[in-house]
Structure formats: C-alpha cells, structure tokens
Amino acid sequence: MGAEWFKETLTDSRLHDALWRQFLFSGLVLLIEMPLGVGIALLMPRKGWGVSASLVTLALPLLIPWNVIGTIWIIFTRPDIGLFGAAINNLGIAFDHTASPLHAWITLMFMEVWHWTPLVALLAYAGLRAIPEAYYQAARIDGASAWAIFRYIQLPKMRGVLTIALLLRFMDSFLIYAEPFVLTGGGPGNSTTFLSIYLVKIAVGQFDLGPAAAFSLIYFLIVLLFSYLFFQALQNVGKGEDR
Amino acid sequence: MTLSLESVSKTVGREVHIHEANLTFETGSRNVILGRTLAGKTTLLRLMAGLDRPTTGRILVNGEDVTGMSVRKRKVAMVYQQFINYPSMTVYDNIASPLKLSGTDKETIRKRVHETAEVLHLEPLLDRLPAELSGGQQQRTAIARALVKDAQLLLLDEPLVNLDYKLREELRIELQQIFQRREAVVVYTTTEPTEALMLGGDIVVVDEGRILQTGPTPEVYHNPATLKVAEVFSDPPINTIAGVIGEDAGAIGKDISIPLLGHLKNVSPGEYRFAIRSNHLFMARQGPEDAEIDVRVELSEISGSETYIHVRHHDTPLVIQDTGIKSHKIGAEISVFVHPERLYVYDLAGSLVASPAGRRPA
Numbered sequence: 001m002g003a004e005w006f007k008e009t010l011t012d013s014r015l016h017d018a019l020w021r022q023f024l025f026s027g028l029v030l031l032i033e034m035p036l037g038v039g040i041a042l043l044m045p046r047k048g049w050g051v052s053a054s055l056v057t058l059a060l061p062l063l064i065p066w067n068v069i070g071t072i073w074i075i076f077t078r079p080d081i082g083l084f085g086a087a088i089n090n091l092g093i094a095f096d097h098t099a100s101p102l103h104a105w106i107t108l109m110f111m112e113v114w115h116w117t118p119l120v121a122l123l124a125y126a127g128l129r130a131i132p133e134a135y136y137q138a139a140r141i142d143g144a145s146a147w148a149i150f151r152y153i154q155l156p157k158m159r160g161v162l163t164i165a166l167l168l169r170f171m172d173s174f175l176i177y178a179e180p181f182v183l184t185g186g187g188p189g190n191s192t193t194f195l196s197i198y199l200v201k202i203a204v205g206q207f208d209l210g211p212a213a214a215f216s217l218i219y220f221l222i223v224l225l226f227s228y229l230f231f232q233a234l235q236n237v238g239k240g241e242d243r
Numbered sequence: 244m245t246l247s248l249e250s251v252s253k254t255v256g257r258e259v260h261i262h263e264a265n266l267t268f269e270t271g272s273r274n275v276i277l278g279r280t281l282a283g284k285t286t287l288l289r290l291m292a293g294l295d296r297p298t299t300g301r302i303l304v305n306g307e308d309v310t311g312m313s314v315r316k317r318k319v320a321m322v323y324q325q326f327i328n329y330p331s332m333t334v335y336d337n338i339a340s341p342l343k344l345s346g347t348d349k350e351t352i353r354k355r356v357h358e359t360a361e362v363l364h365l366e367p368l369l370d371r372l373p374a375e376l377s378g379g380q381q382q383r384t385a386i387a388r389a390l391v392k393d394a395q396l397l398l399l400d401e402p403l404v405n406l407d408y409k410l411r412e413e414l415r416i417e418l419q420q421i422f423q424r425r426e427a428v429v430v431y432t433t434t435e436p437t438e439a440l441m442l443g444g445d446i447v448v449v450d451e452g453r454i455l456q457t458g459p460t461p462e463v464y465h466n467p468a469t470l471k472v473a474e475v476f477s478d479p480p481i482n483t484i485a486g487v488i489g490e491d492a493g494a495i496g497k498d499i500s501i502p503l504l505g506h507l508k509n510v511s512p513g514e515y516r517f518a519i520r521s522n523h524l525f526m527a528r529q530g531p532e533d534a535e536i537d538v539r540v541e542l543s544e545i546s547g548s549e550t551y552i553h554v555r556h557h558d559t560p561l562v563i564q565d566t567g568i569k570s571h572k573i574g575a576e577i578s579v580f581v582h583p584e585r586l587y588v589y590d591l592a593g594s595l596v597a598s599p600a601g602r603r604p605a
C-alpha cells in the first residue's frame with residue numbers, strides 16, 4: 001500500500017519543480033557566497049583592533065534566529081516603509097517581492113547571501129590565518145605577485161576549510177525552510193516553494209500524510225546521497241596539501 | 244660581495260628586538276648566528292634580506308646603501324625552519340618557481356632545476372607534490388628552491404630544526420659541501436652549539452637582541468668573552484662555580500683547593516667565577532692534579548649515548564657529561580673531578596680573564 005505513495009510522489013510534477021528550484025537555489029548560493037566569502041576574508045585586517053571589530057560585525061547575521069531574519073527582510077523590503085523596498089521604488093523601479101517571482105528570488109538571494117556569507121568568510125579567514133608568515137616572506141623573496149600568492153599559496157592552503165564551507169553551505173541551503181517560509185511563504189505562486197516548504201504544504205496544509213511520509217524519506221535519501229558524496233570529497237582534501 | 248650592517252637596530256612598538264648591531268660578511272664566508280630562541284636571530288636575517296626595514300642604521304652591499312630597497316631587487320634566497328614550498332606545485336615546479344618569476348628561459352630553467360635536484364638527491368621525486376614527500380625531502384626541496392637562483396646572499400633560518408636526528412646529520416654534511424662551492428655570503432642560524440661547531444666558519448653569538456661576540460667559530464668556542472657567551476655556546480650550559488685565586492694556590496666551591504697551573508698562573512689574586520664545561524667534569528680521577536668536588540646526585544638523564552648527571556655542590560648546581568649509559572642513584576654522595584687547566588676564569592662582572600686556550604680575547 002505504501003508503494004503507491006512513493007509512485008505518486010515520484011511522479012508529482014510539482015515536486016520535480018521544487019527539486020530543480022532547490023538545486024538552482026543551492027547552486028546560486030554557492031556560486032555567490034564562496035568567492036564573496038573568500039574575498040571578504042582576504043580584505044580583513046590581520047592585526048590590531050580591526051580584527052575583533054570585523055569578526056564581531058561578520059558574526060552578527062549568524063547570531064539572529066532564522067525566522068527573525070525572514071521577518072527583518074519582510075520589513076526591510078516593503079515597498080511602502082522598508083528601507084530597501086522604499087528606496088528602490090523611489091528610484092522608479094517597481095520592486096515588490098510579493099508580486100514578482102524574479103523580485104522574490106532577488107530578495108531571497110540577497111537575504112541568504114547577507115545571512116550566510118559571513119560563515120564562509122570566517123572559515124576562510126581562519127584558513128588564511130593558519131598560513132605561516134614564512135610563506136609570504138618566501139613569496140616576496142621570489143618576487144611573486146599578489147595573484148600568484150593567492151593562487152599558489154593561499155588558495156591551496158585554504159582548500160580544507162573551503163571544502164568544509166562548501167559542504168555546510170550546500171546542505172544548509174538545500175534544507176532551507178524558515179527564511180523563505182517567513183519572507184515569501186513559497187510565493188508568489190510556487191516560485192519560491194522549495195522542497196522543505198512543499199513538504200510542509202503536503203503534510204500540514206493538505207494533511208496528505210502518506211505521500212508526505214514517502215516524500216520525506218526521498219528527501220532524506222537525497223540529502224544522505226549528497227552528504228556521502230561530499231564526505232568522499234572531503235576524504236580526498238588532504239591530498240596535495242601540506243601536512 | 245660585502246654585506247655590512249652599520250649600527251642597525253630594530254624596535255617593534257616598545258620592544259627592542261635588535262640593539263645596535265655592526266656586522267660585516269664577505270662572499271665565500273660561512274657564518275653561523277648562534278643564540279637561544281627569541282635571541283633575535285631571525286630578526287637579523289630578515290633585516291639582512293630586506294624583509295624588514297631597520298629602525299636605525301644602514302645596510303650596505305659593496306658599500307652601497309640598500310637599506311630601503313625591496314627584497315625583490317636584492318639577490319637573496321632564504322630557507323626557513325618550516326618546510327616552505329608551494330603546496331599545489333610539483334617538486335620540479337617548486338624548484339623552478341624563482342627562475343620562472345625572474346623570467347629565465349625554459350631551457351636554462353630545465354637545466355638548472357635538474358642540476359640542483361641532483362645535488363640534493365631530488366631527481367626521482369621531481370613529479371611529486373610536497374605533501375607526498377617526507378619532512379627531509381620537503382626541506383631538501385625548499386633548499387633547492389633557494390639554491391637554484393644565483394643569490395648573493397643565502398640565508399638559512401634554523402633549517403634543520405624540524406627534522407629528526409639522523410636526517411639532520413645527513414643534511415648538515417651535505418649543506419657544508421654545498422656551502423663550500425657557493426659564491427655567496429652564507430648565513431645560517433642555529434640554537435645548537437654542536438651544530439655551530441660542525442658548520443665551522445665564523446660565528447656571531449647573539450643573546451636578547453645583542454651581539455655578544457663575533458669571530459672564527461673555534462676561536463670563540465675556546466675563548467668565550469663573557470659568561471653569557473660561554474652559556475649560549477655550551478650544551479648543556481656551562482657550569483659556573485665561585486672561587487678565589489691566591490698567591491700560590493686557588494680554591495673553588497667550598498674550600499676545594501686547586502694548584503695554579505697553566506693559564507691560572509698569570510691571573511692576579513682575587514675573587515672570580517670559574518666556568519667548567521660539562522664534558523670536562525669526570526666521575527673518576529684522571530690525574531694527581533685534579534680537584535675533587537664533593538657533590539650530591541640530583542638527577543641523571545640519558546641523551547643518545549651520553550649520560551647527563553645533574554649534581555649539587557652545596558649551593559652550586561653542576562652538570563656532568565659522562566660517556567656511555569650509566570645509572571646513578573639520586574641522593575648519592577659522590578665526587579667529581581676537574582683538571583685546573585680546564586677552568587675558564589671570569590671576573591665577577593662576567594668578562595673572560597683567562598681561558599684554557601691561553602689567549603685573551605682582544
């Protein structure tokens with residue numbers, strides 16, 4: 001009797017849409033947050049009071065509860081009173097994330113990047129700080145350019161932490177729920193209905209517990225599969241790096 | 244080439260890292276900077292390389308002021324305590340990197356890399372990544388990177404300290420041979436007196452940012468100008484014991500009379516500090532003139548094929564370096580012996596008055 005629910009779930013075109021949406025979202029998140037985080041880490045000060053100041057500033061978004069993040073951005077992007085929404089509407093651009101799917105995505109991406117890039121930056125910064133000063137001296141003696149230092153010293157030396165950042169950011173963004181739920185509720189239409197939101201809609205909204213249970217099993221297997229792939233990748237990270 | 248440091252000092256914040264230093268090095272010379280951890284050895288190297296700007300003073304190359312010149316424009320190579328290689332490049336590319344950056348043509352690079360790799364026995368490893376090498380091979384690669392370009396100044400900052408004993412011995416001998424063929428000023432820092440002695444050449448003894456003594460290494464070893472130099476240049480640190488020189492006899496410790504032999508004859512009567520190297524203290528009488536010191540055993544440690552016995556003569560701690568592995572009962576009352584001609588004599592301010600080698604430093 002359970003098999004039908006699996007069949008029903010697997011052939012559900014709305015689930016397929018949600019899955020592709022989810023991959024698009026996670027892909028964009030990684031494409032933006034990884035380079036941006038590394039860039040921020042490279043610009044961060046290495047000594048003096050600026051270190052703690054920038055660390056605290058970066059950590060702030062990470063300290064806010066996820067549903068509060070969504071609420072903050074609802075207000076922030078409101079076309080009538082929100083700082084961001086009102087400002088952009090005053091420029092003559094009709095921006096409303098509740099009406100336009102594109103605007104909803106842009107808002108979500110901004111929120112996500114603001115919320116989680118600091119984690120990547122902090123990890124990358126930790127990786128950078130772990131590089132002995134002697135590497136930079138040796139590069140200076142060799143006459144290496146800033147780009148060469150980044151490409152041949154900093155990047156390979158950060159490979160470990162960056163893989164961990166990639167893993168964390170992929171899994172977190174793939175499982176995202178609270179922020180889009182609060183900000184867009186999955187809309188407009190189904191344009192921001194990600195897997196988790198769709199699952200809750202089936203289970204709690206339509207009370208279709210059978211297909212929802214089958215769906216959550218499949219969801220779990222997808223996450224498990226990717227975690228396994230990333231874990232395998234992580235096992236190979238040590239290669240090509242200094243012990 | 245002549246490299247000179249003229250009253251060079253380095254202050255970071257309120258901390259003085261190097262007090263006014265004056266040093267001159269010539270091409271073909273091998274120089275060891277000996278000092279304990281944090282003595283300022285690395286800072287001196289960084290100043291020489293041009294990685295740091297001195298707070299005061301000038302750095303001259305062949306009489307020309309290069310104080311503010313960027314390190315890229317100088318012909319410098321440096322090897323570090325950590326094994327510094329580009330992690331994502333093969334051994335070949337690592338060795339080639341300084342040449343590539345200086346725009347050398349491909350054929351010359353190939354030739355030079357192979358030559359250098361051969362000297363350092365890296366030929367079979369050229370395709371590997373640094374992480375696939377042992378510690379010794381990684382440091383060989385780093386040394387090859389330093390040797391491949393014709394640097395006028397070759398700086399090595401405790402290059403062997405992170406290697407195990409066997410490898411260190413092996414590489415030290417090879418390095419000596421490499422240095423001898425090198426047309427460059429070689430400066431090598433170490434914390435180990437034995438290593439300094441093995442490398443030979445000239446020595447600069449540094450402590451707490453001050454240059455204490457310079458000169459040919461054996462010369463300085465036999466005539467440490469101050470007690471501080473003697474301490475830095477002995478492992479375990481040299482023993483000191485209070486004593487007096489009288490008209491026709493002397494005494495050390497608690498009323499242990501010593502005959503005035505050799506260099507002691509010329510020392511004017513008075514109170515002194517006597518220094519004894521741990522390998523000049525013996526567990527058995529070696530001759531009739533030996534002074535017998537009564538001591539109590541406090542600790543006995545075995546290092547390699549030697550035993551260090553820590554003892555106390557009243558308030559004076561002493562260390563004896565005994566050959567072979569021997570065990571000693573802690574608390575035992577024993578006698579140790581030293582020949583008076585082995586004693587270094589220092590005045591109460593710590594300056595050398597007479598040394599067994601018989602020469603007074605200028």
